[in-house]
Amino acid sequence: MLGNSLASAVLASLILLASSQFLSSQDKFVYQEPKLTAADRAHWAFQPPKAPEIPRPRNTNWIRNPIDAFILQALEQKGLTPSESADKISLLRRVTFDLTGLIPTLEEQEKFLEDTRADAYEALVDRLLNSPHFGERWAMHWLDLVRFAESNGYELNADRPHAWRYRDYVIRSFNDDKPFDRFLTEQIAGDEMAQGKDPREVSDLWVATGMHRCGQIHVVSGNLNPQEVRQEVLTEMVYGLGSAVLGLTVNCARCHDHKFDPVSQGDYYRLEAFFTSAQLKEIDFSTKAERDEHAKKLMEVMLKIAPIKNQISAIDKAYEQKLRQERKAALEPKFREALELPADRRSEEQKQLAKNAQALTKVTWDQILGALSPEDRKKRELLRQHLSNLEAELPVPPSQATAIQNEDKGQKAYILRRGELSRKVVAVEPDYPRVLQVTQSPTNSKFSRLDLARWLTRPEHPLTSRVWVNRLWQHLFGRGLVSTPNDFGTRGSRPSHPELLDWLALQFTRGGWKSKPILRMLVLSNTYRQGSSCRPDAKGLESDPENRLLWRMNRKRLEGEAIRDSVLIANGRLNREQGGPSIKVPLEPEVYDLIFTEDEPAGLWAVTKDSRQWNRRSLYLFGKRNVRLPIFEAFDQPDRLSPCPERVRSTFAPQSLVLMNGPFLLEESTRLAEAIWTKKELSQSSAVEQLYRRAYSRKPTESEVQSALEFLGNQKALVQKRMDRAETIRTFNTEANLDKASLAAWADLCLAILNSNEFVYIP
Structure with a gap:
């Protein structure tokens, strides 16, 4: 035992000595940037897109547009055939969700089914692309990418009252089909574009830079110094740009040269240097009338709030003083004496005693809460509720943009050894990652963020257009042509159809960087129109089990937000x-x-x-x-801490519990039952049909109608027994003289329908 202890002590000493030598050697560290090789540049994603020839597969009858030609050629090479087209109503449900994020209403279903024109589907697609809900759906995908949130994160997690303006900017941009190069440029360097102009005339440019404000930021920074907090902000900016736009894990090079991709620490910090002059700013573009109106309404509410706060404070203060006196009385005499002496008359020892005494007599909020009498607790709760109601009346602040803006005097950027702020190695200037440069940048250049945006949106840039069209494909087909949408590097997935990816990227840039024409072409293809049979072809499963070649359509589960929206559409309350x-x-x-x-x-x-x-x-x-x-x-909403290129689709027990027992589904299934029940002209069978159409966008089969009617009869009898025993049943908003047992049975049927796979999956 003694020998082991001695050995451990010796080992610890050696480690300490080695560590001190290592640290001292770092003071002399000289960064040597690795040279790029031909092999580094040869990676497919670092080459500009090349225009491929459109394939000519054997089954030309199946080809509706060039997308089908690329897909069919790969299928024929594997001896596979595409699936039959989805039925009309499944296609309606699919494309309505994919383009707007919503399920079709009863009216939309009827209109599409009654349209017998040859181009009825094309007309539907055009209507959906022009719907104001289009921008809402595709904005969600972008907001996931930039980890949009309306609070700061970390300890305080304070609200960002103007962050919603960036969300609305993104929605407008997608609805207007703003060219993607312009969309990116405004976000990366909108403040530079707006320089010298009246903020009210170019407010969107300021709002757009909110992209750089989407990450977390320390407000209560603890032991962090301001420079460390600032470095965290810069890290977040580069992280967002690298993930959302470049589709590369450039953040891996913050502490060391990238282990797999030809991205060095020098590349990383030169990219960061584009942002070192950018400071977080709130840009006011409100009018005087708006400011005056806000001040007036704010004063009205604050005058109501002040006396409520004073009453709450009086309750808290009385208990705090009582607890503090009790703790002070329990102190040893020397602590009390030191505490009672004026600060300028305390000795060094007494200063320390007083400091310790203050800590010992400190009263926390939890302790005050625990000491409240039942009467005071109830009184305080009522006051707090009243205060909350008043706070909800506070007016929206005058118009501001949560933005960034360059300082007149920019800061220096440094390569940081191990990413540590205290270990600056060498200063660097803004420049683009070397492996993505077609020509070497001038050594005397001083690039701005506007230059960075223009470089990223050059038609020949190897990544920007590829990354974006891959995301468009991903959100329609459930998986990107590159299945690692935020990693186009050497360890990322190779494209399943590389020529198709390049063809789409070139169509995108040559078409003015507009997303809607690409999406229209994708959803009009026969590839997209395929069925997603639950009993797929055995040969397809054997040759291509992951369906990367798209011999059928992938079913997609609704996100949590879409499930909630779909429930509200089904009961007509959205x-x-x-x-x-x-x-x-x-x-x-x-x-x-x-x-x-x-x-x-x-x-x-x-x-x-x-x-x-x-x-x-x-x-x-x-x-x-x-x-x-x-x-x-x-249902896997991102945590808003990191860029989310692709929603995880997990399957675990709490999902069933939330859908079956959660207050939201219980409430809304009741409202759905009421919406159907109040239509007195409907027979039981017709009501079941309407329920299926509201939830599934289709009519039920005869056996489904019969099963539903049997369930309603059995469930009504069970509910009636509970009512006879004076047990609690659901609460309804309809008249008291209605048959509540029947209505409760209908609510249970609605809940079962909303819990089904057919409701939460898109075919």
Whole structure:
């Protein structure tokens, strides 16, 4: 035992000595950037897209546009054939969801089914591309990429009251089909484009730079110094750009040369140097009338709030003083004496004693809460609720952009040894990653972020157009042509159809960088129109089990937000109002318990007062980083901490529990039952048919109708027995003289339908 202890001590000493020698040697460290080789540059993603010939497969009858030619050629080489086309109603449901994120309403179903024109599907696609809901759907994909949120993250996680303007900018951009090169340029360097102009005339340019403000930021920084916090901000900016635009893991080169891709630390910090002059700014573009109106309304509400806060503070202060006196009385005499002496008369020892005494007598909020009498606790809760209601009336702040802006005097960027701010190696100037440069940059150049945006959006850039069209493909087909959409590097997946990827990228840039024409071409292809049979071809499963060659369509599960929106569409309660400040809906009790203290949720989460706003589309719900509705969390909403190129689709038990027992589904299935029940002209069979059409966009089969009617009869009898025993059943909004047992049975049927795979999956 003694020998082991001695050996451990010797080993520890050697490690300490080695560490000190290592640290001292780092002071003399000289960074040597690795040279690029021909092999580095030869990687397919670092070569500009090349125009391929459109293939000529044997089965020309199946080809509707060039996309089909590329897909069919790969299938024929494997001896595979494409699947039959999806039926008309499945295609309606699929394309409506893919382009707008919503399921078709009863009226939309009828209109499409009654349209017997040869180009009915083409007309449907054009209507959906021009729908204002198109921008909402595709904005969500972009906001995932840039990890958009409306709070700072970390300890304080304070709200960002103007972040919603960036969300609305993205929605408008997609609805207008703003050219993608312009869309990127405005976000990367909108402030430089707006320089010298009236902010009210170019407000969108300032708002667009909110892309760089989407990451987390320390406000309560603890032991971090301001320079470290600033370095974190720069890291977030490069991280967002590298992931969303370049599709490369450039952040891996922050601490060392990239282990796999030809991206050096020098490349990383030269890219960071584009942002070193950019400071976080709130740009005011409000009018005087807007500011005056805000000040007036704010004063009105604050005058109501002040006396409520004073009453709460009085309760807290009385208990705090009482607890402090009790703790002070329990101190040893020397601590009390030191504490009672004036600070300028204390000796060094007494100063330390007083400091310790202050810590010992400190009273926390939890302790005050625990000491409250039942009467005072109840009084305080009522005051807090009243305060929360008043806070919900606070006016929207005058128009501002959560933006960035260059300082007159830029900061220097340095290569940092191991990414540590204290270990600066050599200063660098802004420049592009070497492996992506067609020609060497001039050594005397001083690039701006506007130069960076222009370089990224050059038609011959090897990554920008490829990365974006791959994302368009991914969101329609469930998987990108490159299945690692944020990693086009050497360890990323190779494209399943490289010539098709290049052809799409060139079509995109040559077509003015517009996304809608590419999406239109994709959804009109026979490749997209294929069925997604649950009993797929055995040969296809054997040759291509992951369906990378697309011999059938992939089924896609709705995201948590889309499930919520679809439920609201099914029962006719979706509020389709667009834009504006985000909505805070009432949170479920377990979310309050997890996130907030026992007493404080109302103050930290002021629910939007107008209950009609609670049924807005999920995109418009307030995006706080550590607050997710259970249905969103269960169905894989991103955590808003990292760029999310692709939603995970997990399968686990809590998903079933949320759908079957969650308050939202219980409430909305009841509303769905009421919406159908109140249509007195419907027979039971017709009502079942309407339920299927609302939820599944199709009519039920005869056997499904019969099963539903049997369920309703059996369930009504069970509910009636519970009512006879005076047990609680669901609460309804309809008249009291209705048959509540039948209505409760219908609500249970609706809940079962909304829990089915057919509802949460798109064919």
